[in-house]
Amino acid sequence: MNLFRLDGKVAVITGGGSGIGQAISQCFAAQGAFVNIIELNETAGTETLANILQDGYKAAYHKCNVASQTDVKAVMQQIISGQGRIDILVNCAGIAHIGKLDTTAEEDFDRVYQVNVKGTYNCMLAVIEQMKQQDSGVILNVASIASSVGIPDRFAYSMSKGAVLTMTLSVAKDYLPYHIRCNCISPARVHTPFVDGFISKNYPGKEAEMFEKLSKTQPIGRMAKPTEIAYQALYLCSDEAGFITGCDYPIDGGFIRLNN
Template identity: 65%
Template sequence: MFQLNNKIAVVTGGGSGIGKAVALLFARQGALVHVIDLNEKGGEITLQEINDAGDKAFMHACDVTVQEKVQEVFNEIGNVDILVNSAGVSHVGNVENTTPADFERIYNVNVKGVYNCLQAAVSIMKKNKKGIILNLASIANSVGLQDRFAYSMSKGAVYAMTLSVARDYLHEGIRCNCVSPARVHTPFVDDFIKKNYPGKEGEMFEKLSKSQPIGRMAKPAEIASLILFLCSDEASFITGCDYPIDGGFIKLNN
């Protein structure tokens, strides 16, 4: 079950975190993986790990906010069976202290970046009359998170785009879903805590971990496992759905 043999998969943000975990797992399950990441070094490390395991992958250094560059990469890839939109950035702030530059940065990566990749991939999938798209949303779609104004805006847009694409291409053989993680322990989280809470790293890590009722953050591999299922043939009857993977955050955090 959950094999991706002979599938061509594109994973954005594949140089670190959830994207890297997805790229490694997909390759292990038989997919030919194309890693897209702005951080060329991170992408090359993912590529090396996949190749060292005897699996197949390619790396494309690309800024997903630049539509022309995204289109060039997809033209180079040529065929796409699966797209995972994992590239994203975060921000701390409410509506008052979020600057126009902050807002635009979050919008460009988390919304426009997803749009650019969706547009490039859907045109290919439509010709093939088949395709699977998985977007990384967030629990911020569903609940109010303190000081996450711009980030919540962007992930709400990802959720809405997921539903729109799923509906518009229902009869083109294209499935589109999203997953909504709570906090996931990635290098991004460690850097975020170090930057925003200097001297209180241990305290804040424990606090953020315990905000999930299950008592810890998720592991990237756990998110990747759900994504693998949704991108596999075993999930062929699932489209237009959002899957919280949150350690009980939404329903149990009373």
């Protein structure tokens, strides 16, 4: 059986130039989708595009700040005008922040909100009318285990990912009549270049120690690989998952249920 193919599908992946978003972009392209990479970092976006094209798959890169509704609407309209439809939207663009309530500055709170919450809202808003016209579509949002459990020193980040989870449920409910499915996934820690940079910046001189410590917070004993997240995203965006909507799927090495 030739399962989980995306042939003929037009996909949009935000944050598609690096980390989890890059893995999803490459996976979806390999499965037959035309992948539109939405990425603010032009170097990352063009490099990911080049890798996909070199492998013989179909993709395009669009520089875009997801926090800007004007930018997002313009890019999505460009995609719709050129390709006629948007079948899949994966909201993967996001930023992190360390801090408790009383150590989170207003400007940091606003910055996390603008990218993680408003960025997800902007992108869903920009595609929903096209999906309604098509009478079909799949939206997958990347939340976090921080949506469901308390994570130390992640006040603003947890706020934003909780909002992503509940926006997912609302959209799933409201657009059932249009055959639009909306789900989210909640990864635990995933080993990406972002994580390496995050550790280097915040724990200089203790990189190996902190990597080991963070890895072991997952009961399975390691961080996830970006490709493992991509495979879960692939299933939820495929026709084989056609009966699934309004769900959050932890992919966490046992973090939520087994960390006791």
